[in-house]
Amino acid sequence: MSKGITGRNEDYSQWYNELVSKADLAEHSAVRGCMVIKPYGYAIWEKMQAALDQMFKDTGHSNAYFPLFIPKSFFSKEASHVEGFATECAVVTHYRLKNDGNGQIIVDEEAKLEEELIVRPTSETIIWNTYKGWIQSYRDLPILVNQWANVVRWEMRTRLFLRTAEFLWQEGHTAHETKEEAVEETERMLEVYATFAEHWMALPVIRGKKTETERFAGALDTYCIEALMQDGKALQAGTSHFLGQNFAKAFDVKFTSKEGKLDYVWATSWGVSTRLMGALIMAHSDDAGLVLPPKLAPIQVVIVPIYKTTEESQQIGALADEWIADLKAKGISVKYDDRDTQRPGFKFAEWELKGVPVRVAVGARDLQNCTVELARRDTQTKETVNRQGLSERIVALLDDIQENIYKKALSYRNEHITEVNSYEEFKRVLEGKGGFIAAHWDGTPETEKRVKEETKATIRCIPLDNKQEAGTCIFTGKPSAQRVLFAKAY
Amino acid sequence: MSKGITGRNEDYSQWYNELVSKADLAEHSAVRGCMVIKPYGYAIWEKMQAALDQMFKDTGHSNAYFPLFIPKSFFSKEASHVEGFATECAVVTHYRLKNDGNGQIIVDEEAKLEEELIVRPTSETIIWNTYKGWIQSYRDLPILVNQWANVVRWEMRTRLFLRTAEFLWQEGHTAHETKEEAVEETERMLEVYATFAEHWMALPVIRGKKTETERFAGALDTYCIEALMQDGKALQAGTSHFLGQNFAKAFDVKFTSKEGKLDYVWATSWGVSTRLMGALIMAHSDDAGLVLPPKLAPIQVVIVPIYKTTEESQQIGALADEWIADLKAKGISVKYDDRDTQRPGFKFAEWELKGVPVRVAVGARDLQNCTVELARRDTQTKETVNRQGLSERIVALLDDIQENIYKKALSYRNEHITEVNSYEEFKRVLEGKGGFIAAHWDGTPETEKRVKEETKATIRCIPLDNKQEAGTCIFTGKPSAQRVLFAKAY
């Protein structure tokens, strides 16, 4: 197995692309901007989905499914919403092809739609149009619904998982009686995302609010979790929006309260996407390949037999059968790699590339000594241990790896939050060390825009429970009440 | 809870529509032909998905994801395939909207795609174009991949679940070294579908092959499972296609065999869709509402307390807590319906309408007598039983209901397979009793077409292991070697 991945320090972007390709996670399709998620990549996404879906259900949500297409007129009803998405919409205009008589397949102009359909870039409009029929009274509230779906946002420059024209995601859409309830829901789901990122992805995140400029099109408030990648760039890993009554007003969704009063419904929406795959890959992996947190690894343990004789092969096979049964009973996924077409060294490199957290190797000497060689992917260390109590040891090891990966990412992240007090310092840190930069800002979109134009850094968020601290804006020198987090971002 | 569902005998079609609506399964969306699958309907679909997905994985398949869009040129590569789907394709022609300056949102004509994109009606073409990059040698085979996705087939006349422009499905796409392997896979997946239909949906099916006329566009052979609905019409509940080398040739996918020979790859594809929801609803339900097989019921048991005093309410609540814990530990989903806004009679009717298999009611007298009232949805019978060993009793009851529903559907189906020996008899049975009609057919598409035009009956399938029996075609009088199954169908 020749890996030949470019080193992270050499070319981080190239390292990422090669890793996604060589670890069989995804590839570009023949359709501009659309990706193919390969089985190994999809298996990770399925584990993410399962964990998130359970968390959504545990917080009272149900899944449903809404149409792929949105009539153009719906899409236009919420002004800032359409403004946010209009320039990146795939538009369906016809519903039939025909043979042109010369053997060419062409669009049938007689099958032109009266009203164009937009392939959903997000579903607020079609969902709120539907909710109108579901909501009359406070008894119909809250509505706590989630959808797993594909969405399309036409992108000119795409990168696998990080930015693609079509991507997979979930979008929660909830409806509430009061503003307070809606805000609570927005915050609850942000916390669900943060918990998922930290406990499952081993990804430390900063919980915060977006500035007005960076808000979701149609939201009154956008909460987000922000993570840091190994190249010092930030990645928004999930957003939760407080939509106020904007969509209820656009679609005329009112309810009768307990007191008999008619009022517009309060809304939230929240989503994470296959972008999380990009975050997962970039946060932990190294120059030898993927590093996966055990909780999301499709294969948690690989067993590689090393033998010369058929007898050795059979002896190892018999031992492996036992371990596999033990591990499976403990809910651990195991692969026994007994391919006779590849040498052990090739297999070691392949499973390293694919990020399998624990490798068990067993050779002739191990048979004699009642030992195995245990290797952990995160630290790339190995030790020879007695095979007594192997499965318990592996369970503990997987826990330890999950924790270690998180701690490593956390200390990297914490080391890369830098307070600066001048624009010069800001630019120096941004171009050098990178990471989050905590700086005073005068609170205006104008300053935010100027800084972005000059440095490509954006305000990633205003952390929740941010320390209030008087200061002066690094750009304008105007007064500021708190620092905000800037960074270059994916 | 006033149900007011039209009776099946009165108007079967109306009964179905009302049931889908009143049981909160799905509704028409504002987008022509596209449905909204509501949370309760989607919960059933999720149970179906989970069971099928496990069966696919148990037979060695992995999930992956391919683009929503297919370039028109790909779509045109397999001649009979494009012929089959061209007249029902949603076509994306533009990738941007803009404001026309007068506040109207219009399609931006400057953002016209060079090549139109088809919203996938099925994914053979984009997948085989992808497989070309995955397959070089026999070592890369077999490829056993499944995709859960939405697809679009433009339909003018739609019915919720049964025929919609957008629907959800899974599509398996496999690639093999030999014809034999591909045929085996085709048959294996048909058997997976049949097992799922029978064991999970409690739906007896006939395994068969389609005639040439009814084959999938691009297949050499289409296997199917056919079920019978309560109005005597057949419903195709799943198909598995042997594609031969058609798509490999269209996309030039060759592999080097063990012997170093270059050959085209052999293919299968197979799918089931949200249409199964329609089959599930129609096969078992009655004039009081849904009847769900326990294995697919989102709520398997509902507990309804009947009390007058707070003390009674508390006593029943304490008992219910215990039962719920017991049942959940046994993997059974339970709902405790303690709404104080509705009376017990309303609740009984509502859960009946929604097809919850077992209802437990507990009142003041039950408290005294250590009893509960157990009602089963399938037979609409109830009995008062001692609450000793309640959860074990419920487990057994659920098994019994699952079996009973299946047996009932099976005897209905078996009673509705009629052998006929003349065209007169054929028409009489078709218009009267309905169901499957086993008749001799001369094997020609012409006769099949004429019969369809005259009677609306199609050949549903040639059953696997069909009895060979010399006879004469009921329509032409020409010789026939076997009977085939005709029916009117959904």
Ligand SMILES: [Zn+2]
């Ligand atoms: Zn943030």
Ligand SMILES: [Zn+2]
């Ligand atoms: Zn059939």
